[in-house]
Amino acid sequence: MHKPPGYRILDAESLRNLIAALPLSKQLWGKPDSWTIEEVGDGNLNLVFLIRGAEGGFAAKQALPYVRLVGESWPLPLSRAHYERAALSRQAELAPGLVPAIHHYDESLALIVMELLEPHIIMRHGMIAGTVYPRFAEDITTFMAATLFDTSSLALSAEDFKSLIAVFAGNTAMCKITENLIFTEPYTEAANNRWTSPWLDGHAALIREDADLKCAVSRLKLKFMGSPEAMIHGDLHTGSVMLTIGDTRLIDPEFAFMGPMGFDVGAVIANLLLNYFSQIGHEEAAGARDDYRAWILDTVESVWSLFRCKFLQRWEGCETGDAYPAALFSDTLGKAALARERRAFLDRLFQDSLGFAAAKMIRRILGIAHNIDLECIENTEIRATAESRSLMLAHDLMVNANGYSDIKVVTAVARQINAMDPCLSGS
């Protein structure tokens, strides 16, 4: 595997020395040996250190030359830190205050030292605890509308748009992970797959045998591989959201590239829906989380409707994009036609988003990487119940996406499925 000269895997002490030599160490105050440094990476890929001094702290993320979850047998380029930094910088310009600030970047160490987000927690954990996040829908839709619209050819000149494609064109190893783990493996008998057996054996077989579903997910894969619509985060699940009641940050854009917008929107919707179905495993008594469930589905609706609204607003206020040149639509009829065209664009994006959401849900239940929302449910039959319902919705979303004309249809079907007996193999 390729390691740039100067790369070495950091530990607390080597990181301490490194930070101590940087001007930013003054922000920590106190002597370097008074700082506390802990490694807390709970993701699948990287080292994450929290560094705290008397006056503040940093988070430091270092890419490893392999997948942390698996080990050296699965190499992965360090360049992902380069792309993460490129995406974070761009996102900070486009969506100020919604990503962690970068304080230091070391290309040869694949190291990003950034703002320590405290007392933020990973949204997934908050949702498992049943915490309502009243700002989330507003913030995530501001983030998505800004980063997706503003990096598309709807907003950019051809030159800038193509430059941005070039910036992220090399992040192919990360794309390949998505291509394999999301769009392919869950639909085959791949060694990496696992599911809550025996309960979901029937579901898994049904999905492997549904040829229309496999066509639909492959059509999405084709789109993922060949649709540089905008700079997408590429991994925008609720584990990439750190927040408090009053502040939301989107982290970890190491999968960023110029891809289909619906992949980000779908990721958000998918992970909210997975958590919705998981609530049966988190409530203390049946129905105790009904209000929370209602909030989640409200949030699903708001995510789409606010995103749509903000995306349209940006487009309406923008005359710089080369794709629909403003000069062609300056008269009254032109404005009206372009308004229709924008709505049609958003309708197509909605369909894409549902398809990608479905793919994201299925892979979290049948593929290699599962969600803690579901994984932390100890009773396997209850977990399988939540997973089975998730799969039912995802399966229908994928093959009948055209039937879901509105986000309220999605939430209504989710509610129905959540009230149904699950279809479990072992029961």
Add this chain to the structure above:
Amino acid sequence: MHKPPGYRILDAESLRNLIAALPLSKQLWGKPDSWTIEEVGDGNLNLVFLIRGAEGGFAAKQALPYVRLVGESWPLPLSRAHYERAALSRQAELAPGLVPAIHHYDESLALIVMELLEPHIIMRHGMIAGTVYPRFAEDITTFMAATLFDTSSLALSAEDFKSLIAVFAGNTAMCKITENLIFTEPYTEAANNRWTSPWLDGHAALIREDADLKCAVSRLKLKFMGSPEAMIHGDLHTGSVMLTIGDTRLIDPEFAFMGPMGFDVGAVIANLLLNYFSQIGHEEAAGARDDYRAWILDTVESVWSLFRCKFLQRWEGCETGDAYPAALFSDTLGKAALARERRAFLDRLFQDSLGFAAAKMIRRILGIAHNIDLECIENTEIRATAESRSLMLAHDLMVNANGYSDIKVVTAVARQINAMDPCLSGS
């Protein structure tokens, strides 16, 4: 403008000295001063020299650092020679015998020395003369099916597909010409536009005022800018075809990049249709070219139907593409579903092709660069008649593409329009 070190504009004598110093000069035999060298470039962009000796000859194409048609005020990167050579090399592998062989390439001179195609002529000229080319439909569809399918993610691994995107990612200046001259300027009051006035004044205004049309062409532009489906030739009109009755070669792929497949297919269809409508200006008596007209429309039909057939055949015989992984479709149901999916893919590609064909027709009549098929008609009313009919078909193809379910509908409407009185402003 950027000129690499060592670049100089060649003339007959400097080219003679350059060739004489190369091993390939032995193929010409005879002393260098016995060779005849003429500059014959009739395109808009480059110098083209024909070099003949006693035993053979070469064609040498040199890119100028500006648009030849306009002059130094319109700079254009020499790198287009690099991309032309990259495309020709790839096309030669994928569609052997259908492109000129490259004998020598000089990157710093932006010079490609290639096979001299004799007695081939530019297809456009042959069609103006009424020559039937019985091999054309077979050859162009073999070329398109091979170059488009085999460079797509339907055939390639993700790695190879993305490498190919990277190879052509820098050819943005050439794409920009297409974006401006095909998808934008004909729909605005651009200084570059011209048309057969006053006859087409009404048509030109109608097109500038049709907001749905402008949305449709902008949707195509969006697709052109952000759909790296395959390595497309990028300028596949009948002026990029050199042929005899028995041999067909596709030349001049300097606009090549990873773009939408329908752009190439549409270019072929558009240029056949433009020539079809132009026949009123080439026949000696009314109806004298009716058989030729019938051949052209037969060819339009064959271009689509043979392309579709060959593309499907390649797909059916291919298990290497990452987009629809073979492992997902190995059982009977999978094979049947994938067969349906392939047909749906080709249906979408047909719609794309008609849209791009329409855009190509409109720009040749209202934009900066016209076709000799129409331009050589000296009687402006007759020329305008042919152009008016071309615009009528193109306009309908663009806004009603969904209504054209089959290529036979296209040719039937073309036939109807060709029998109608044209709608001319001056008459």
